[in-house]
Amino acid sequence: MDLSGVATSELERFQTALMGHRFGFPLSRLALRGEGMERLAEEVLALNTLGQDGVLLLLGAVLAERRNGTRRPELVWTGPEFRWSGARDTAVVLADLFHKAANTVLLAGFAFDHAAEVLGPLHAALRRGVTCRLFASAHVAAGFLREHWPFGPPFPECHGFSPDxxxxxxxxxxxxxxxxxWVFVTSANFTDRGQTRxxxxxxxxxxSHLAAVLEAQFSTGEWFTRVA
Known part of the structure; x- marks a missing residue:
């Protein structure tokens, strides 16, 4: 059984579901796919061979290793996929990052639309007390709260880029x-097309090192001006 292509968040959700008795054994592919666990559904025969106690022991070991060791980068993808894919969906990853945010979010983007779907989870994070700094080209940043933030307060702190x-x-x-x-770098704009099509x-x-370096690139740049 190869779990290397299964995202840590999916393994954690699976572990929680098993501990909460949301799945019964033997597991079924249909039940796993119904919970969005496509990659685990492909391993259902091996999982059933281990039984519930064995699967919980395996999950505990794999998750402990990932937390204590070097995490592999995860491929994130928008678009058509093969039946099996080791990639995670862009929109799912974006929402998951906003859901798990506990303190801070830095978001840099070129284009935005469909805010209710794309940025709704970010607004929910801000309501929990998370702070957000948004970076975009000056004209986008200046109109961001008016054009792309239909939620009302709390608001992200908007910074605009103006070239020489x-x-x-x-x-x-x-x-x-x-x-x-956590660092997510993508070709996808924060738009419906970029996230889903x-x-x-x-x-x-x-x-954490890459996160600090990337934040410093935006935070210390003289070319960014706070506009809202």
Missing amino acids: KGVFASLHAKCIVVDAR NIEVGVLLED
Whole structure:
């Protein structure tokens, strides 16, 4: 059985579901897929061979190793997929990051739309007390709360990028840093197309050093000005 392609968040959800007796043994592919656990559904025969106690022991060992060791980067993808894929869905990863945020979110983006679906989980995080700094090109940042934030307070802190006079440039990066721990870098804009329809590729890492370096790139840049 190979669980290396299964995201840690999926293994944690599976562990919680088993401990809460939401799944009965033998497991079924249909039940696992109904919970969005497509990768685990492919291993259902091996899981049933271990039995519930064996699976819980295995999950505990795998999760402990991941927490104590170096986490592998996770491939994040928007678009059509093969029946089996080791990639995670872009929209799912984005929502999961906002849901797990406990303290801070840094969000940098080029284009935004469909805020209710794409950014709704971020607003929920802010309501829990999370703070967010948003970075975008100056004209996007200046109109962000009016055009892309239909929720009302609390609001993200908006910073705009303005290139030097005569230089044609924009903030084209799309990335998120959560709790100075998780880093998500993606080609996908924070739009319906980018999250659900285009072919987009990204990577998710749990790396506090990279998180600190990336936050510093935005936080110390003289080219960013707070606009809201």
